[in-house]
Amino acid sequence: MESSPTAIWGRTLIMGHQQASRTIQRTLASDTDQAHVLIDELIASLESEGWDGRDLFHVQMAVEEAIVNAIEHGNKRSLDKTVDVVAEFSAERFWMRVSDQGQGFDCTKLPDPTDEDHLECPRGRGVMLMRELMTEVHYNACGNSVEMSKLRSPAADAVSDAKGD
Amino acid sequence: MSTKRRIIVAESGGVSTVRFLDKKIVDSACIEQLGEELIALVTQEHRTNLLLNFDGVEFLSSAALNKLLSLHKKAKDQGGKMRLCNLRAEIKEVFTITKLDRVFDIRKTEADGMEAFKL
Numbered sequence: 001m002e003s004s005p006t007a008i009w010g011r012t013l014i015m016g017h018q019q020a021s022r023t024i025q026r027t028l029a030s031d032t033d034q035a036h037v038l039i040d041e042l043i044a045s046l047e048s049e050g051w052d053g054r055d056l057f058h059v060q061m062a063v064e065e066a067i068v069n070a071i072e073h074g075n076k077r078s079l080d081k082t083v084d085v086v087a088e089f090s091a092e093r094f095w096m097r098v099s100d101q102g103q104g105f106d107c108t109k110l111p112d113p114t115d116e117d118h119l120e121c122p123r124g125r126g127v128m129l130m131r132e133l134m135t136e137v138h139y140n141a142c143g144n145s146v147e148m149s150k151l152r153s154p155a156a157d158a159v160s161d162a163k164g165d
Numbered sequence: 166m167s168t169k170r171r172i173i174v175a176e177s178g179g180v181s182t183v184r185f186l187d188k189k190i191v192d193s194a195c196i197e198q199l200g201e202e203l204i205a206l207v208t209q210e211h212r213t214n215l216l217l218n219f220d221g222v223e224f225l226s227s228a229a230l231n232k233l234l235s236l237h238k239k240a241k242d243q244g245g246k247m248r249l250c251n252l253r254a255e256i257k258e259v260f261t262i263t264k265l266d267r268v269f270d271i272r273k274t275e276a277d278g279m280e281a282f283k284l
Contacts (some may be wrong), residue, residue, distance in 0.1 A: 054255055054258075061224075
């Protein structure tokens with residue numbers, strides 16, 4: 001999968017050049033069990049970098065939605081298609097690109113799941129959550145590759161153990 | 166009564182309190198099974214007043230939210246009520262961002278949730 005100019009720009013912007021960072025790169029079969037092994041590895045790696053609480057939850061949510069969308073909606077669980085995942089992260093920043101081999105989609109045409117008429121409909125909530133929880137989210141032109149990034153909050157774990165409001 | 170692998174159900178005062186056995190509700194097969202077990206509460210066991218207690222649930226995906234929406238509709242169709250309680254702050258935030266806090270009646274504790282059935 002070729003990176004779009006936006007993707008290259010976004011990765012450089014979010015990771016910078018001075019920050020020490022780690023990279024995890026995998027090509028997954030269109031299988032959510034395999035995907036969850038990778039997601040668990042990513043989350044454990046972020047924890048070892050000091051990520052926790054709300055920020056870690058936000059990344060976990062966005063990663064889960066992006067990879068599962070790629071497998072289920074992008075590749076339609078086709079066993080001859082794969083999903084490429086690249087993540088680069090440090091103690092302060094997280095960047096990831098998830099690319100599938102499907103036809104792509106126009107993310108601007110998804111219904112707004114927060115619209116009163118669509119509140120109880122199943123579509124669009126995962127993409128909307130990714131946009132809300134991450135600092136930046138970009139799709140490539142055909143919509144089969146998404147790039148996202150998050151800058152860690154200064155006080156990251158303020159609500160990690162809180163319950164309710 | 167069918168065997169349940171994803172939930173535990175307790176009955177008290179006409180309200181069925183449901184607890185989740187999975188800390189992370191993400192696996193596709195588990196979510197499907199969870200959805201079936203929840204729907205069966207209404208359709209097979211005729212429990213219509215449901216209090217979902219999320220104590221111990223650390224994470225859930227949007228696919229799990231869709232199962233909760235299906236259950237909510239099913240309970241409403243049968244004239245029942247559904248309440249949610251004990252959501253960790255980050256999960257509550259997901260409901261707020263998606264505006265599903267307008268669809269679901271979310272209470273802080275199980276006692277608050279039980280009280281809400283009296284309204």
